[in-house]
Amino acid sequence: MYNKGISKAVINRLPRYHRYLGILLDQGVIRISSAELSRQMNVTASQIRQDLNLFGGFGQQGYGYNVAYLYEEIGKILGLDKTYRLIMIGAGRLARAIGSYVGFQKRGFQVEAFFDRDPEKHLHRPDNDIMIYPLEEMETYLKNHQIDIAVIAIPADAARKIIPILDKGGVKGIWNFARTDLDVPDYMTVQSVHLSESLMQLSYKINH
Amino acid sequence: MYNKGISKAVINRLPRYHRYLGILLDQGVIRISSAELSRQMNVTASQIRQDLNLFGGFGQQGYGYNVAYLYEEIGKILGLDKTYRLIMIGAGRLARAIGSYVGFQKRGFQVEAFFDRDPEKHLHRPDNDIMIYPLEEMETYLKNHQIDIAVIAIPADAARKIIPILDKGGVKGIWNFARTDLDVPDYMTVQSVHLSESLMQLSYKINH
DNA sequence: TAGATTGTTAATCGATTAACAATC
DNA sequence: TAGATTGTTAATCGATTAACAATC
Numbered sequence: 001m002y003n004k005g006i007s008k009a010v011i012n013r014l015p016r017y018h019r020y021l022g023i024l025l026d027q028g029v030i031r032i033s034s035a036e037l038s039r040q041m042n043v044t045a046s047q048i049r050q051d052l053n054l055f056g057g058f059g060q061q062g063y064g065y066n067v068a069y070l071y072e073e074i075g076k077i078l079g080l081d082k083t084y085r086l087i088m089i090g091a092g093r094l095a096r097a098i099g100s101y102v103g104f105q106k107r108g109f110q111v112e113a114f115f116d117r118d119p120e121k122h123l124h125r126p127d128n129d130i131m132i133y134p135l136e137e138m139e140t141y142l143k144n145h146q147i148d149i150a151v152i153a154i155p156a157d158a159a160r161k162i163i164p165i166l167d168k169g170g171v172k173g174i175w176n177f178a179r180t181d182l183d184v185p186d187y188m189t190v191q192s193v194h195l196s197e198s199l200m201q202l203s204y205k206i207n208h
Numbered sequence: 209m210y211n212k213g214i215s216k217a218v219i220n221r222l223p224r225y226h227r228y229l230g231i232l233l234d235q236g237v238i239r240i241s242s243a244e245l246s247r248q249m250n251v252t253a254s255q256i257r258q259d260l261n262l263f264g265g266f267g268q269q270g271y272g273y274n275v276a277y278l279y280e281e282i283g284k285i286l287g288l289d290k291t292y293r294l295i296m297i298g299a300g301r302l303a304r305a306i307g308s309y310v311g312f313q314k315r316g317f318q319v320e321a322f323f324d325r326d327p328e329k330h331l332h333r334p335d336n337d338i339m340i341y342p343l344e345e346m347e348t349y350l351k352n353h354q355i356d357i358a359v360i361a362i363p364a365d366a367a368r369k370i371i372p373i374l375d376k377g378g379v380k381g382i383w384n385f386a387r388t389d390l391d392v393p394d395y396m397t398v399q400s401v402h403l404s405e406s407l408m409q410l411s412y413k414i415n416h
Numbered sequence: 417t418a419g420a421t422t423g424t425t426a427a428t429c430g431a432t433t434a435a436c437a438a439t440c
Numbered sequence: 441t442a443g444a445t446t447g448t449t450a451a452t453c454g455a456t457t458a459a460c461a462a463t464c
Contacts, residue, residue: 007430050433079408272421
């Protein structure tokens, strides 16, 4: 899979295409034209064709796109055909909620462990049998386990401090829920979910 | 506060300015130039000045920007000088995590109640004394309480069905965590946090 | 006053949309 | 074959960056 200068705007749209195609697939729809999909998704047909063609000709003139095939291909582009091992950094409410969200909803993403400054504080619940380790053990843990993604759900300063350990431990991607930007080497990637900023954007929109 | 055609890109950047200014404020920094802020934030100075000037001249030639003043003004633009009453729709892990996140972190956003299809299922915890009501009572509840924001953390189809009730109930904004787009009348606004899409974007970036 | 830095206009860049020839 | 619809190029639109005159 090769990145021939795909813009960030396009990447951000791919998961949404994937979601809509998944719904069509469930509905038993076999083929769809860019025009029809554009109606359902509220984007232009031109944009759909333009976006898809960055990755190759998935459609067929006079026919449209085969739903199952396109769904599959976009899944591959997004890397959903692979599996990923995750650790959760933090074991508070948010970390546990995200951990079980990922565990239930996302087949290819396996939550392997939680780490917390104070693992005793967070009770093990019957529906959550994944171990919570003390944060100091993370470095050793990463030596013995190949982990692809670290989910960060701890305060901002703790989050920034932990990056070198994740780097050394061979973690490739960070899903960041802390209220900070994170500097990582260029062979690592960060995807941030800034809940606070999202709520502020809502508040802006309500007032304007 | 008036919206003179501010683009979405600008609005999305405002909370980040606010965050950085908050840090500077905590550090006791009195004034800052667009050049210095641009270095810290990794954006161009030009963009900062351009963005800020959409809302008025907050700076002063030869001086820069007063940190406290700018922080305050951006806060006002974002509507952070007001208070908002929220209800949480859903009382599962994610809803409770977000509910307590908002409660702890965001002073102006008050969580008033939870609603759930099965309120009995979700135990009341000592650190969470906000009531959980059955979902059927929401319509009546909204008649008797002025609620500004509904946070949606229930499955996609349930989420879509609930919109008319929120509309009738006078809710202005929706913070949507369900895996669906939501159609609302144009006097309402939706801000979605698509966790699933965010994770897919991370997965894409790891592979490219 | 001189130096610094904004506010703002103009130039550039990139992303979206329109159009249509290619082709199934 | 005729009709439909893609793939792709060209035109438009919008957003970002550069430049500099205004001014503190």
